[in-house]
Amino acid sequence: MKKILHINLNNKKVKTVHQYDECKINLNGDNLVFEAPPLAGYGVVGLNRLSVYNKTSLSQSGSHFAHFMKCNGYDYLIFEDKSDYPVYVYIDKENISIKEATHIYNEDYESIHTSLKKELENDKIEIATVGMAGINNVDFAKIIFRNNKSCGKDGLGKLMATKNLKAIVLKNQENLMPHDNDKFKKYNQLIAQRIINNNKIDWYDENNSCYGCCLNCKNTAIDKIQSYGFNLEEAKNINKWSDFYGMDSVTLAQGIDTYKKTFDTEIIDLNYFIQNIINNYDYYRPLFIKENTKIKKKKNSDSGEKLGFCKILLQKNILSEKEKKILVKCILGLNIAI
Template sequence: MTNTEEKSNGSFPEAKILDVDLTNKKITKKTLPGDIYRLYPGGTALGVYLMLQEIAPNIDPFSPDNLLVFAVSPFTGLPISGTSRLTISTKSPLTGGCGDSQAGGDFPAFLKANGYDAIIFRGKADNPVYLYIDGERSELKDAKNIWGKITGEAEEIIKKEIGNNKIEIAQIGPAGENLVKYACVINKMTRANGRNGTGAVMGSKNLKAVVVQRQKTITPYNKEGFKSLTTSPEMKDRIKGFTDGWGVGGTGNFLYNQNRSGFLPTKNYSEGYMEDAPKIDGRKMMETGILKGRETCYACAVRCKRVIDIPGKVYPEYGGPEYETLATFGTYCGATDLETICLCNQLCNMYGLDTVSTGATIAFAMECYEKGILTKETTDGLDLSFGNHDVLPILTEKIAKREGFGDFLAEGSKICADKLGEKAIPLFMGVKGQEIPAHMPQAKPGLGVVYSVNPYGADHESCEHDSMITIPGNPFKGRIDMIGDYNHYTDATILDENKMHYMFATQCFYSMNDTLGLCQFVWGIAWQLYGPDNLLDLCKYGIGWNATIEELLEIGERRINMMRFFNAREGFSKDDDKLPERLFKPLPEGPAKGIGIDKEQFYKAQEMYYKKAGWDEKTGNPTEETLKKLKLDWLLS
């Protein structure tokens, strides 16, 4: 890294980095030359690049030696939908491997507007602090008076201290302070860097918040060309159609369709159908009148975020649940009380908890209770039967505060299962220590393969789903074919070499999306608002980068391989690329009764994936040849 201001690549900008040494209260400005930044242009690619250079193997994630990296990208803050994304990278306390999490909101755009592409946090402050950035000025401020406060209270106090409301805040709640291993970082009180326990690492450093002053945001490199993506008549019509459909319904509508097909995770993934599931889906939110509006991220026309208002119970400033939360606090737990699920979503945003891991960990505990592995003597007297929605908010608060039985659950369901013993271990529904999201791989086994190989645990936004190449008369084929030529199927459950090529290519594409800070619900290769051709225009008109699809896919592939390499240093191998055994068993009830993943076929497909990715067939780790191909030979020295 260099402190020079001279650009080393005229076609790609330098990365401006703020290096914050919390131990010594020292803040340093650095730059990364454009030719290097082009290889790791933001997001986790930049984060893990920095981590691999500085983090020694096998450190405790809560050690001051761990880094916490906030990163945006050259595109962050452009006046177009789906470009205001923040990535946080660290060594995860939940998985023990490379941690990665994204969030939207306004904070990312204004971090970039203040002139920074990344912030590195190192060390540990003696007392709670927060970082305040106002253009060239940055300082660490005392946070003792907001330590222990929920997010809404902390935001109010910080705004009074700074003296204006024109700030954006990314912060942890009490869950992060208490080192809950799936604590998250919250901005706008509704946008969460939810997965992998990034909030716990932030708490371990006594860092309460990062505050950025609103500034004039960036402008496109070519304003006239950029208009073709935003204000041309064709694009205006496309945006209206997309927002009228997708934005209004939101992801909550998935719940109805998943249940109808028999692939809605129910009772800790033991079933795929729940008769009363329509009581908690997106349509029910609208019918009951609790859905009061929609909110959006910086410059985004989609406005997909729910705003719920239940007087005296759920407050609109904390947003509302989307599909994953409706499922994990709902069907995972056998619960059908919509107001309670909305309350749990609010509590997670107040305390700074990942809704997926929180709901899934409670569901795990419920199944342990049903099977007699846990009893009222161990659960603080609580009845953890499936369907008992009254215990959900109680357990959520106990987890955040690490009180009683909540202290046990705060470790995550993998560690809980290991502590409870052999009867509980098969009930952990996760990969690499992280709980599986609410898209059942029994219906999408290609997604299941990506769940298994993904460096930071199962993630439904790490690739395109099997269903996108099984739609009759597929309207998305033209977009999909832009990243490769694939046969299309009539059966989504087929696992063959063609399917693995598709899964690998789409994983590289969405890995690139995460690197460039692009929202997966706006930029993609299928149903999204913008396709790969639009992405090339974004590169060209947004920042003057004449990128190719091949270069973009390679950026995504490079990110994946750096993360796999990081994990290999921590002792990970193909033995960690396993799905829970339950997923290979036939579903017992519902429209998908009898369907399970063929285990032998699945692991044969995984071998095909390793071959396509250029990973060692015995270890599952990147080969020397693959690292050299991706310009990662510096990792071999």
């Protein structure tokens, strides 16, 4: 059974539903779905993949968000309709509040995180938010998580902002308890050893970019930005401002490159230029139209991906099919189709 939290942002009604695993998620209208994988929440090393989607687009990211969704008791969060005014949703297990977000509407991730920790009188929160790019309808706006992880550049960040949903806030809760804790610990050690054989590492350090993983993979965006002819320092600068405003850095780099070539000019003040793009996006939009853009749709993944491991870890063959089945059984106490 999966536990689904439906939040209607228009009438502010909240409903929790239990649904059989085989039943489809309601993707009607412009519903925006956050999905945590079945084994998230227990503290499995390297298991953190979050899926965010609507009926046409899918985006996935490692982060700490999926883990704390499950620790709050939810496999899915579904946001329906749109609010008339900016809101954020605070989830503390069964206590769900939809709160006004006008005071954080124009803020970036770090400022929002600081403000909400104070407002909610809790330092232990996990947030997903949209930045200035999203609220100004930039097509390649992202949803931003802790440590600059993000997803949703193909329309989902914009959709979240269109719903006037500035942020989703999860109270950090204790890990879920696996069915067979001793066996679980054994398998967790096995996974850790196969990823990197060093038992001095803190897999659960808050500063790790992905929950339960110490690899902190290099940001591939910098290389992609450089492929548009920017040097390393310029690429880092583009990436920094993209994170600040909540937009995809590679699409931004491509647009800046087109602008420079079209008008045969250099950009002196990148921050000022990006602000201009955001504030006059209709004018600048043609710079960012990508050819042959393929919107990703939800598709069946392999068994390891379904459980919630990232592709990079799966390439390390961290678990055989038989071991995956045992891991599922010792956590959930039952077999699920993977």
